Amino acid sequence: MSDWRISEEQLLELNVFLQRVDDVEIHNCLTRTAQETKLFPIMPYLMMCFFDAYYRFPTLIREAAAVVSPEEMGHRAREATCNLSKLTAWGTLNFYLNGRTTLLKMGLLRPQDNLEDLWFMCDWWRRFSSAYHRNGGHTWTLDAWDIAQEHDERTLQVLEADAFEADEALRAAAARFVATGTQYSFLVHCESRVGLSSSGPYRLSDRHLLHTRDFMNLSECDFSWLDGVAADVTYNNLTLSIVTEDVAIEITDWGTAYAFPEAYQDRIVGVGLYTSDFLTDRYVPVGMGSRAELTRTLEELTAQLLDATRRLYRRFAEMSFDQLLEAGIYTYFQAAADISHMAGTYRQQDWEMIDVRGRRFWPIFNEEYALDAYVDHFVAMRGEQAAQNDYYLHPVSYGVWRRSGRQGPLPQPGRNANFVPAHVLIDHDYPLRALPNGRADFSGTSSLPPKTGGYTFACGRLTEDELNERARAFRSPLLEAPWRYIDEQWVKWNYEDPEVNALYRYAQEHSRLLKGRGSALVRKDIDAIRRAAGERPWSEVTVASRVGGGGAAARADTDARARADASANANADAGARADADARANADARADAGANADADGVVADGG
Amino acid sequence: MKHPLARPKWALPESSLLSTITREELSARIGRNVDALAGDWTGAVNERALEILGPEDAAAVARAVFLRFTESEGRKLFAGCDVAAVEFPHLYVLRSAHQDEASATRSFPDGVLGDADNAFQCPADVTGTVLVVRGVADVDRLMAEGVPAGTIGVVHDAGGTMTAPILPEFAAVLCLAGTVRSHLAIISREFGVPCLMDVQLARPLVDGDHITIQCTAKAQNVDAYFGDEFEPRALITPAAGDAGGAAGAA
Known part of the structure; x- marks a missing residue:
């Protein structure tokens, strides 16, 4: 039994932190709009996952943290694509806190209840996130004006050097892969975006940005509904590096990349592709032998995802309400599963089970009330625990009121942070943990078919036992001294240090152009290396000078073919009709686009 | 046992009738159950969570809410997803069907x-x-x-x-x-x-x-x-x- 007690210093720190979490959540929830879809009971599963997260996350994460520290997990997550990135890492804390808020508003919890759990969850996230974001220094993208820069220079140099300049075929293949992968990911994750992430943007020149798009859980993995239907999807995680010209990129705390102009695809000038997971410590190139191979690989992967999309759609369409609800809950709940994965403490049954404490609420959180409750709790901040007093405005809603010209009445004084009252320092009258006996207190069931397939990694497909075994045996010099403590600030002044050089050479081991180049590289060296390989530095690559040409008409024609391909995948007749349709629309777009492009060329020429 | 969350000093009204009814029914049910318990909240909140609000309580709350809601609003609950309306036609009507009638x-x-x-x-x-x-x-x-x-x-x-x-x-x-x-x-x-x-x-x-x-x-x-x-x-x-x-x- 724990004898933990909160100190005044901790309590004050905790409450300030809770308010910052609230600010970030409310800011993001202002634009959260996909509350309903015909396929999934989104709002019920969203609200219900909060309860399971509240009751069981502390136990599951505590068990893993005893094996791997939050700092080590943060460093591992930065080195590879995994589920602990933006939205999902945020969800690990936020779903828990939302469960706490909801229980508070229902009158089933005091703010001070299960205080050791609350402190542990916040502390774990802060430690993890500080390590993950150690280069950028912003734990929230909101604090960085919606940019999300995490990668180390050694990783970015490889991405910059190795990306292939996109001819029209590669540009189209990359755009089609992003579209298809995004759509498939929404379906895999029951309409949520937890399988998508992004990083960047990173500056390459006065006009060029690099950003990455991560696609996770594409193949057979933790989700039992992917058994069989995703068996032919080769990679579970893929990361696309994208170089754009004259595009602004922003990335939110939910990991979504937004481009300006919105139709940015024509401005993709460079592409690279990688896979990785929590059993790798670097990005492994995929199809990066040549531009043609990369184009072909992206097309093949897109075809795999299109096929899996159709098969998965039919599987979901046959599920019952309760099964769809559970699938949605698991999708969000498993946001934290990589913590157990990395520690080698993963048990499928822990993550595919609805706890009795959460399941009791299912009848109450029907489709309509779940939506109303979500809006009241996390957008409008109404109800009984909406704020501590009647004076304090919420910084986000008041900010919107001011920014919109002070129109209409002032916003209500809502809050969502639910501070821990200082009075607890007097008598420490609070329970410490929601489940005092840890896993022994788990009690629940599942109505989904049990998982039968494997778990897909860069190293192949593994069983649950093999997964845990490999996770426990996982070692990387990147995570051990001295390399673990060689960060950007150290490299800047010590790049000639043999240890720094060895670290860079390790990062460059799979690079097609930087292998063995070491730590002294700066951009002009990368430019020279690319030029020596017959490839242009990014500062010289423009849309107008795309390899192999490719004006607006050519791009529109490629897009039309891409959309026709999607139709052809449905059936030949449908494909033929869509082909004609796409061509007709593409012609119209090409005509207008040619004018726009002409303007663009003039501007470029100037 | 006294319910420590029964009477907040002040509160904002919920933004929907359904939320208000649900809060009222929940408060009443939880209040009755807590009143009947011996001991203190700190000891009960986890150990006796299902006595404070058990599955049967929640089902009763849901039934009471539905009755009050339909009486007041003259309609069933809105569902977003197809399968909800198919499996539970006595509870739901698709929101989109209602919007079709109310749109334009x-x-x-x-x-x-x-x-x-x-x-x-x-x-x-x-x-x-x-x-x-x-x-x-x-x-x-x-x-x-x-x-x-x-x-x-x-x-x-x-x-x-x-x-x-x-x-x-x-x-x-x-x-x-x-x-x-x-x-x-x-x-x-x-x-x-x-x-x-x-x-x-x-x-x-x-x-x-x-x-x-x-x-x-x-x-x-x-x-x-x-x-x-x-x-x-x-x-x-x-x-x-x-x-x-x-x-x-x-």
């Missing part, structure tokens, strides 16, 4: 059917034929038969999954809900399928309507959600030479 409340100038937020600016407007996609069964059929050429899909869902297998086949998509940051808008942008969100109409669009949508309008400004100015909305008009589409002909 705005007036527009002559020659304009409606307006919407543009998800991304296209080089040309799109003219096509309306096909209203109401649910999973429609998508299943279109997966088998293919989407006819030149179809402008009209959907209620701002989500990206309902139309997942067929989205790229549409000439354009009109969504009756959502914002330009909704999942459907995100996916449409990636596919380059013209997409208008938050469509408001003078009359419901019906299958066969021949319309033009102004995809050349500026994309809606996402910062408008945080207080900045909105861009002018894209217009939806009858296609040139069309006297009012299928609905007009009818």
